Amino acid sequence: MKLKKWRGTLMFFVVLAVLGLTVGLRLYSTVGGATALALGATSQASGTSSRTTTAPIAPNTPKTPAPKSPSPATIPAPAPVPTASRTISGQTQDTPYGPIQVSVTFVGKTISSVTELQAPNDRELSIEINAQAAPILAQEVLTSQSARIDTVSGATYTSDGYALSVQSAIDQR
Amino acid sequence: MRFVETVMGIPMSVEILELADDAAVALAREAFELIKAADRRFSTYRDDSEVAAVNRGSLCYDDYSEDLREVLAIAERAERNSGHAFSARLPGRNLDLNGVVKGWAVQRAADLLVARHVEAFCFNAGGDVIVHGRPTGLPSWNIAVRSPWDAAGHLAVLAVTDGGAVATSGSYERGAHILDGRTGCRSAQFASVTVLAPRLTTADVLATSVFVLGDEGLPWALEQGATAVLAVRPDASMVGAGAIPLATAEATTIPGRASMARQGQR
Numbered sequence A: 001m002k003l004k005k006w007r008g009t010l011m012f013f014v015v016l017a018v019l020g021l022t023v024g025l026r027l028y029s030t031v032g033g034a035t036a037l038a039l040g041a042t043s044q045a046s047g048t049s050s051r052t053t054t055a056p057i058a059p060n061t062p063k064t065p066a067p068k069s070p071s072p073a074t075i076p077a078p079a080p081v082p083t084a085s086r087t088i089s090g091q092t093q094d095t096p097y098g099p100i101q102v103s104v105t106f107v108g109k110t111i112s113s114v115t116e117l118q119a120p121n122d123r124e125l126s127i128e129i130n131a132q133a134a135p136i137l138a139q140e141v142l143t144s145q146s147a148r149i150d151t152v153s154g155a156t157y158t159s160d161g162y163a164l165s166v167q168s169a170i171d172q173r
Numbered sequence B: 001m002r003f004v005e006t007v008m009g010i011p012m013s014v015e016i017l018e019l020a021d022d023a024a025v026a027l028a029r030e031a032f033e034l035i036k037a038a039d040r041r042f043s044t045y046r047d048d049s050e051v052a053a054v055n056r057g058s059l060c061y062d063d064y065s066e067d068l069r070e071v072l073a074i075a076e077r078a079e080r081n082s083g084h085a086f087s088a089r090l091p092g093r094n095l096d097l098n099g100v101v102k103g104w105a106v107q108r109a110a111d112l113l114v115a116r117h118v119e120a121f122c123f124n125a126g127g128d129v130i131v132h133g134r135p136t137g138l139p140s141w142n143i144a145v146r147s148p149w150d151a152a153g154h155l156a157v158l159a160v161t162d163g164g165a166v167a168t169s170g171s172y173e174r175g176a177h178i179l180d181g182r183t184g185c186r187s188a189q190f191a192s193v194t195v196l197a198p199r200l201t202t203a204d205v206l207a208t209s210v211f212v213l214g215d216e217g218l219p220w221a222l223e224q225g226a227t228a229v230l231a232v233r234p235d236a237s238m239v240g241a242g243a244i245p246l247a248t249a250e251a252t253t254i255p256g257r258a259s260m261a262r263q264g265q266r
Helices: A002-033 A138-146 A160-172 B023-041 B050-056 B066-081 B098-115 B200-222 B249-253 B260-265
Strands: A050-056 A087-090 A094-095 A096-105 A110-118 A124-128 A152-155 B002-006 B010-017 B122-126 B126-133 B141-147 B150-160 B166-172 B192-196 B226-231 B237-242
Touching: A002 A152, A110 A160, A138 B122, A138 B150, A152 B122, A152 B126, A152 B166, B002 B023, B010 B023, B010 B098, B023 B066, B023 B098, B023 B126, B050 B066, B066 B098, B066 B200, B098 B122, B098 B126, B098 B200, B126 B200, B141 B166, B141 B192, B150 B192, B150 B226, B192 B200, B200 B226, B200 B237
Parallel strands: A124 B237, A152 B141
Antiparallel strands: A050 A124, A087 A096, A094 A096, A096 A110, B002 B010, B010 B122, B122 B126, B126 B166, B141 B150, B166 B192, B192 B226, B226 B237
């Protein structure tokens, strides 16, 4: 019971660290992608108001061949007195969005960082903004992607693929 | 100071600014206690919860707690207003208030921090966010909306200040767990729906409802108290309604405060 509880906490720190890391990577990678924006197409939004702007965009594709630097995400928690640190890679987990693999660095018994070794490919996104209340341009949406980020909103995160990869790294310890 | 804990099986964090660490931790614990109390009362996974007692038939309405009545009232209002697309009682199933309880409980925890005069905080309950005040020296809290297809991807960044809440519903983390209250079937019109509203109780329920309602839900949500809606279709196109407060990249140039992610990079 106690171990189970402890694992949950660990898992959260891992998610937090991964978020931090990936947010960072994204901040640095979106700048190039935003220039690939193509504006101009117009289409009818089904079921809602008729004035819409459609802009097929590819925020991060094609991905530049720049290697994903394995920079660790620091966890903003009181750092434990560093002892020996070791890094363990989790197994690759297949998800509907592509394979996920992480490596976890332990300092003593504490996870000090999680690095994404393999992440699902980005999908092409297109943006269609309903002009009902305020006209919003796809460009503005894209621009916002490179803004400073304090936190992330998403569907409740308990990603099984992620959890499995992280868990396997913890188990190998 | 950032305080994290897993409650309701969901990782939750609160970042409290402009307060000594000791005081901030004490307040965070007090706030989290409210969420834990809500979990004890409303969980469908605990045999000893009040909702479990209701579902066993061992509690009649007169014996319901005030909290249960309040949450039931929110759920019933959402059911009526959404034409029963949102439902706490699916056909053939027990009472399940999970679609309301998290937003309600976290909003109550945030209200406690406001009542205790915390000037700036950012609450993130497994992807549902409440912010208050603003980060030191900055114009807004910036909240990224996650891509349904990439845990690292962001569709947009919203700049939110003063008592704003952002809730996202999607099927990408927990599988297709959102069911249409009218049919009991899974919804597939959107990959994710993000709703901005003054309170999380509202934003949470509306995000779920729009997820079920599809396109018609966007203008409807604005009538129901949402200030903005950003929805992503399964084909990766986005639809939006309301005043979507998109952040601008200029904010990154403001010195003196590096975001968590950036610290991770350096």
